[in-house]
Amino acid sequence: MATPRLMEYFNRQPRIGILSTANRDGKVDAAVFGSPQMTDEKTVVMALGENRTFEYLRENPSAVFTIVESGKTIADWKGLRVYLWMKEYATSGEMLETYKKEVARAVGDEAAKMVHAVVTFEITEVRPLVDMGQGWEGSL
Template identity: 80%
Template sequence: MVPAKLMDYFNKQPRIGVLSTASRDGKVDAAVFGSPQMTDEKTVVMALGENRTFKYLRENPNAIFTIVEQGETIMDWKGLRVYLRMKEYATSGEMLDTYQREIARVVGEEAAAMIHAVVTFEVGEVRPLVDMGQGWESSV
């Protein structure tokens, strides 16, 4: 997928997706998110609570964000798997404060108070939701 189209698709609202992570010793987690945003062709920013997802990312920075759009039939469903690697996170400071203010404006103070960290990811690979062929891969 062309990076500009990936940004449009990734940032389209309303949408939700699933962020999958794994701990250092292989325990897995999957959590539903609606807030991740691509800020440029290689960067995704996401707010997290003080939860299992954040814990696992600090142990293992690799994750996958899966976006699914329902179709009329199962063969009409669309989506992507976006492979990510955490570059940095902030649990205090201007980056967190700015994100919390924006969440408070859009969703409310209660939601903003649940944000413990803002995480920045680098996009590594993008794959289709369903990949029945062999060898199809696309690096962004």
């Protein structure tokens, strides 16, 4: 499913995307994130604050990370929808402290202080931004 090409595209900076979640009752949330990183061809890791996104993921571990790149015309826009399943999260311990140190080194201590949890997702599906019957690789 995922390939080194997807990993390169997903991790390219600068970029932002939208993480969409829903709670157990189906109430939807969408939030902008720049921090998610693919660590291997099936895993995404990201930092979260103590917020609605994290609350909803604890109720319903399904999410979608949408990456959008604008083009000259709407037909030139590119992107992906990466479907995720939260496997685990840490609000304390070595995994969280290691991630906070990386955040502090990359963007500063103030950003690291806002990190409440580090979340690990499994990629379950990848689809193009606009699904016109081509595979996701045709949309990059």
